[in-house]
Amino acid sequence: MNRTRSLADKIDFSTWWHEDPGAIGFTHAMKMELLHSEQSQFQKIEIYDHKDFGRILVLDDLIQASEADEFIYHEMAVHVPVLGRKRKNLRALIVGGGDGGLLRELLVHNNIEKVVMAEIDRRVIELSNEYLAINGDYNDPRVELICDDAARYVIEALDRKEQFDLIFMDITEPVGPSASLFTEEFLDNLVAILKDDGVCIDSDSIFIGKDRIRFLQEASSEEDHSLLEIMRSGRFFPHLDVYRSIVPMYPGAEFGFFLYSKDGFNYSDPYTEHDGKHYNAAVHKAAFALPNWWKNELGFGKGK
Template identity: 55%
Template structure:
């Protein structure tokens, strides 16, 4: 069933996103359009009335047609427009629905985009059902279907470096699990240019501490050993500078979504150097995204 096809003779039913004992989960009145177990993960496509089609991997919402542009615009335009770039070389790890690629292609100063996605079926099904992807046939695009850790080894052996590395990963329960580790971070650090930046992201979850004070946690992107990329970078100092900005993505749990910029240089990305207007992004929003609530600053800086 393609992007413009309509399901027939099936009722919408309440579907609940997995929560892994967090105690809160997204529920959607949805209709299953497609489900298959790839060699790597369970891929599902749902249709909803208010949000259009939704990509779900291993029980977690990845993107909806209604709001995917918010995440993808903020993930790409903030790091690309927060500093001067010429002939920018970009690496996207994951990103199988193609929205990050679409946004990166909007800038003429981007000369090359390498996208490494382990699961070919995510690319194919997202293109067929969601249709939010960039142009994989653009001459600047190099789509690689393969393991990111293996790709990193090969890129290092070829002395490849990147101005921007976007980690557009699923939760660490499937093929992404091996990427939420110090070993993989050590490879990434060698791939980023001295004046480049790595972008990571996750839902920021507000809860109440036992003493009644507000506290935060990363809702989903925590590996089985209790670490995520933020904690690895803080513990190791592999990239000593971390800058944080955030946005609101309605279909992600809690809607508050954080982005983490890791760099060698430590210069701020808060002030855009070029003007650009998207469906969500603009220059004022770019700068405002770096304003964090006090509870969040205390938690992240702890």
């Protein structure tokens, strides 16, 4: 008997949730219970529950975080740039980040002086706090929460001559509320508020195809581009480095982190030990070891 037909006979896949496949023709499908659904001012927000993966945050039909593996992304995004360079009194800006995971990991470090989180959709914060056990501490005195368009906040910070050591781009794909963050005007302003020895951190899912690789941002964009593609022009930041991890819940599981800087500092060697649920010093160093297909297709490797 055909094994596929046998499986289809046993399971009614039409009742399963699946992620928006977009232009890549690839999707996750999971049998989950819907706990909450609403259309906020900016996007559709859903919270699901899976028997193994726990609660899952979905925005506009794309998975943003799951209780099972959110710590991988959040720890790798934060601890690599924070521990890769010894500095004091760090000021960090999170663009987006409504689930609270980056905030949680940043506040672990005593050398973090201030964190500004600019999240446009307050409902993402409220629902993540209610349903997900991510536990970003918005009451920490180091935290300033801005529920507004990050593009507007960056302009205001520029007017105040405010600058940051760390800028995290924890945003959805370039549609809906994130569209204004993929413009040259926003990126010019972002460069201006980053200190000369600072670093901007972006990330994306990577798909390997028979002819080329693609990014989720690119596949989701009406203009078929990603933030990495825009940044690689060199107009905004002269230096780019990359490290990687595996995040099972994201499409393709292969996940890239991109470090944009003005001074080209090498963040691949942590200056001290730190043990997270996923992160440790050995994982930090290993994350910068890139497969040849990354180097060949993306055209970059270790920082200098």
